[in-house]
Amino acid sequence: xxxxxxxxxxxxxxxxxxxxxxxxxxxxxxxxxxxxxxxxxxxxxxxxxxxxxxxxxxxxxxxxxxxxxxxxxxxxxxxxxxxxxxxxxxxxxxxxxxxxxxxxxxxxxxxxxxxxxxxxxxxxxxxxxxxxxxxxxxxxxxxxxxxxxxxxxxxxxxxxxxxxxxxxxxxxxxxxxxxxxxxxxxxxxxxxxxxxxxxxxxxxxxxxxxxxxxxxxxxxxxxxxxxxxxxxxxxxxxxxxxxxxxxxxxxxxxxxxxxxxxxxxxxxxxxxxxxxxxxxxxxxxxxxxxxxxxxxxxxxxxxxxxxxxxxxxxxxxxxxxxxx
Numbered sequence: 001x002x003x004x005x006x007x008x009x010x011x012x013x014x015x016x017x018x019x020x021x022x023x024x025x026x027x028x029x030x031x032x033x034x035x036x037x038x039x040x041x042x043x044x045x046x047x048x049x050x051x052x053x054x055x056x057x058x059x060x061x062x063x064x065x066x067x068x069x070x071x072x073x074x075x076x077x078x079x080x081x082x083x084x085x086x087x088x089x090x091x092x093x094x095x096x097x098x099x100x101x102x103x104x105x106x107x108x109x110x111x112x113x114x115x116x117x118x119x120x121x122x123x124x125x126x127x128x129x130x131x132x133x134x135x136x137x138x139x140x141x142x143x144x145x146x147x148x149x150x151x152x153x154x155x156x157x158x159x160x161x162x163x164x165x166x167x168x169x170x171x172x173x174x175x176x177x178x179x180x181x182x183x184x185x186x187x188x189x190x191x192x193x194x195x196x197x198x199x200x201x202x203x204x205x206x207x208x209x210x211x212x213x214x215x216x217x218x219x220x221x222x223x224x225x226x227x228x229x230x231x232x233x234x235x236x237x238x239x240x241x242x243x244x245x246x247x248x249x250x251x252x253x254x255x256x257x258x259x260x261x262x263x264x265x266x267x268x269x270x271x272x273x274x275x276x277x278x279x280x281x282x283x284x285x286x287x288x289x290x291x292x293x294x295x296x297x298x299x300x301x302x303x304x305x306x307x308x309x310x311x312x313x314x315x316x317x318x319x320x321x322x323x324x
Contacts, residue, residue: 020032023087024293031088032088033056033087034088035058036082036084036091036092041063042063043063044061045062046060047059048103050107051182052107053182054086055083055084055086055109056083056084056086057105057107058082059079059080059104060079061077061078062079064076078095081096081105081113096130097136098128100117100126101117101120102115103172103175103178104175106182109203111203112137113132114128114129114187115130116175116178116189118172118175125142126142127141128140140205174191174194178190183223183226183227183228183232184227184229185202186202186228188201189201191220192220193219193220193221194220195220196220197211197212197266198212198220198232210264211265211266212234214259214268215257217238218236220234221235222235223235224282227288229288230264231260231261232260232262233259234258234260235256235257235259236256236259238256253280258271258273258279259271259272260272272290277320288323290321290324291320292319293318294317294320297313297314298313
C-alpha cells in the first residue's frame, strides 16, 4: 500500500476541506482519503505525515482565529494529530499537549505516537512517546546535552548573537530533515543527507543505534519501509561536488544506489541493481519485495509501421512489485 500526500506544507482556512491524501493499492487503484481537521482555526497546515502498518497520521499546525477584539491579537499556534485507517475511515483528531515544537511524528501500530521536536527555550531536540489522547507518556533520551555555562556566556557576548542563532537554526534544520520509517514493530529515526547512524526505537522507548556502512562519497537518501527481518533497504545518493555546484550549471539528479544492509551492525550485504525503474522510483521494501511507482510507455497495438516513428509513445503511471 502506497500513500501520496500532495498537501505537504500547504494551508487551508476551511476546516471542512481536508488537504489531498491518496492511497494507491498494489493493483493500481487510487482512492482519496479525507483527514479530520480542527474547527475554529483561521489557518491549518500539514507539517508531517506518517503511514504505518495500521494507521496513517498527519501532524497539523493550526493558528487561532482572529476575533478582531484587539488591534494586534496574539496568534497562538496549536498542534494536532489527525489519524485514520488505510481506507480513510475511523478518523480521529487529538490536540497535542506538549511544551515543545513538534517537527516529525510517527506511530507504533495502533499504540503510542512518537514525536520528534525542538525545545525553543532550552535549544534542545526532544523525543517523546504520546498517548492516544495527545498527552506525554514519557520522554526518550536522545543523548543530548544542555549547553554548558561557558557556551551560554560566549553566545551572550556582544557580536556573538548572530553566530549563536545560526548554530541554533542549523540544529533545528537537522530535525526538520529527519524522517521516521516503519520497520516491523520498530520505528527508525533517520537523518537523510548525512552519514549519521539510524536509530531504531521500540514501543517502550528503548533504542539502538545502527551505523550504516555506505560506500565512500555517498550519504543516506532514505531508508525504505519494510518488515523486520534483520535487513534494511537503504537508498544512498552521491555527495555533490562543490566545484561543479559553484559553476552554476544545470542541476542534475544525483546518482543513487540501493543496498541491503544488516539491521544489527549496519554492514553492507549486497547492492540491488536493475535497469528499470530508476532507483529513485522505488518506494517500498515490504514483504521481501521492492515496489516502484513510475511512468511507463503505453503500447499501441493499432499503430502501423508507417507512422511508428513519427508519434511519441504515450505514458501512464504504473505500480510494479518484484521479489528481492
